Amino acid sequence: MLNYFNYFTEIEERFQQRRGSILLLSTLDWALIETWREAGIPLDAALRGIDAAFDKYEARQKRGRMRRVNGLAWCAQAVMEAAVELNEASAGTAIATASSRESGFEQERVAEHLESAATAMEAAAVAPEACAATAVRLRELAADVRADHAESAAAQDMEALERTLTVLEEKLFAALTAAAPEELLVGLKEHAARELAPYRSRMGSVQLRQVERQFVQKQLLVHYNLPRLSLFYMSQQ
Numbered sequence: 001m002l003n004y005f006n007y008f009t010e011i012e013e014r015f016q017q018r019r020g021s022i023l024l025l026s027t028l029d030w031a032l033i034e035t036w037r038e039a040g041i042p043l044d045a046a047l048r049g050i051d052a053a054f055d056k057y058e059a060r061q062k063r064g065r066m067r068r069v070n071g072l073a074w075c076a077q078a079v080m081e082a083a084v085e086l087n088e089a090s091a092g093t094a095i096a097t098a099s100s101r102e103s104g105f106e107q108e109r110v111a112e113h114l115e116s117a118a119t120a121m122e123a124a125a126v127a128p129e130a131c132a133a134t135a136v137r138l139r140e141l142a143a144d145v146r147a148d149h150a151e152s153a154a155a156q157d158m159e160a161l162e163r164t165l166t167v168l169e170e171k172l173f174a175a176l177t178a179a180a181p182e183e184l185l186v187g188l189k190e191h192a193a194r195e196l197a198p199y200r201s202r203m204g205s206v207q208l209r210q211v212e213r214q215f216v217q218k219q220l221l222v223h224y225n226l227p228r229l230s231l232f233y234m235s236q237q
Contacts, residue, residue: 028196031212110234117227127176188220191215
């Protein structure tokens with residue numbers, strides 16, 4: 001059974017495998033994966049799309065039309081097509097419920113991730129009220145995770161926790177955007193536009209806007225030395 005929280009790593013590994021070399025994914029690539037996850041693109045569709053894109057690439061190579069694949073965005077169109085095909089093929093079939101998925105995350109590690117993020121929020125030099133409120137909520141969630149572990153053998157519903165963290169991140173991004181200088185935001189958007197330029201023909205306008213938003217948000221956190229809250233970014237150590 002596929003691990004719900006393997007979404008990012010499975011896609012990264014498949015892309016690297018098909019490319020034939022270890023190419024670390026860029027901020028743009030991670031932002032793209034996040035838009036797929038938020039849009040509900042199944043992991044299987046993302047992997048099929050990557051395979052389809054590379055199959056076409058290899059066919060072109062055999063005809064002498066060489067083109068180096070340097071980013072995951074090159075596979076974006078094929079992933080969307082695979083998602084549509086998979087949705088049509090699965091119409092009317094039973095869909096596994098979230099409760100049937102394995103979380104793969106020990107509760108203590110989850111609690112430590114939340115507390116580490118809270119500590120970083122408490123030290124933030126930007127949007128202090130929003131960061132402090134976020135830190136308080138993260139520590140409450142960490143306490144809840146530990147309490148559930150102590151009181152019951154049943155696994156914490158990590159997908160529900162992830163939804164809560166997504167809401168907290170969205171509120172945090174709004175506060176950071178409001179507090180950030182205009183020139184910083186303009187610079188981040190210009191950076192995103194440059195990164196996206198080679199792939200505009202492979203993504204629709206909606207997807208382009210979503211990726212740009214994710215890119216800017218991630219770069220804001222980097223600029224202010226703040227962590228991602230999502231369990232997808234939890235240390236594997």
